[in-house]
Amino acid sequence: MTTVQTHRILTDLEETAIRSSPALALHHILSDITTTRSLGQHHMATLSSLCPKALPGALQLLDKNAVTKGCTPMGREVHLVTPTARTTTVPYVVLEGYCACRAYAFQVAAGEELHCKHSLAVLLSEALGVVRTVELDELKFAALLA
Numbered sequence: 542m543t544t545v546q547t548h549r550i551l552t553d554l555e556e557t558a559i560r561s562s563p564a565l566a567l568h569h570i571l572s573d574i575t576t577t578r579s580l581g582q583h584h585m586a587t588l589s590s591l592c593p594k595a596l597p598g599a600l601q602l603l604d605k606n607a608v609t610k611g612c613t614p615m616g617r618e619v620h621l622v623t624p625t626a627r628t629t630t631v632p633y634v635v636l637e638g639y640c641a642c643r644a645y646a647f648q649v650a651a652g653e654e655l656h657c658k659h660s661l662a663v664l665l666s667e668a669l670g671v672v673r674t675v676e677l678d679e680l681k682f683a684a685l686l687a
């Protein structure tokens with residue numbers, strides 16, 4: 542980006558929609574990303590308004606292709622997110638409405654945030670179509686959630 546943006550990206554109407562129904566606003570923005578398969582400036586502005594804490598970390602995870610989807614022959618699915626910290630290589634297990642990390646437990650589950658960086662990275666990776674899929678057998682799947 543070579544030019545400095547001085548104008549506002551989101552309209553008043555959009556900002557009101559984001560404040561009054563953040564989950565719905567996120568749903569809309571994710572469908573739009575799914576359609577365009579790209580993250581535009583407008584998407585980024587909306588996302589940073591919706592998930593200010595999670596977005597930078599989620600983008601870092603996207604950059605590193607950290608999201609994998611494990612699918613079993615029976616059709617069960619789980620997302621695994623490789624951590625960015627070098628201290629651990631154990632992936633975070635992310636299911637709809639759940640991530641194994643602390644931020645999810647203390648901020649998302651408490652209703653302060655919509656997503657942690659892992660669950661947001663999963664949604665963005667799926668919307669952008671950049672998720673790697675691996676096959677898991679049923680036992681391995683069960684072991685991940687144990």
Ligand SMILES: [Zn+2]
Pocket residue numbers: 633640641642643644645657658659660
């Ligand atoms: Zn998380």
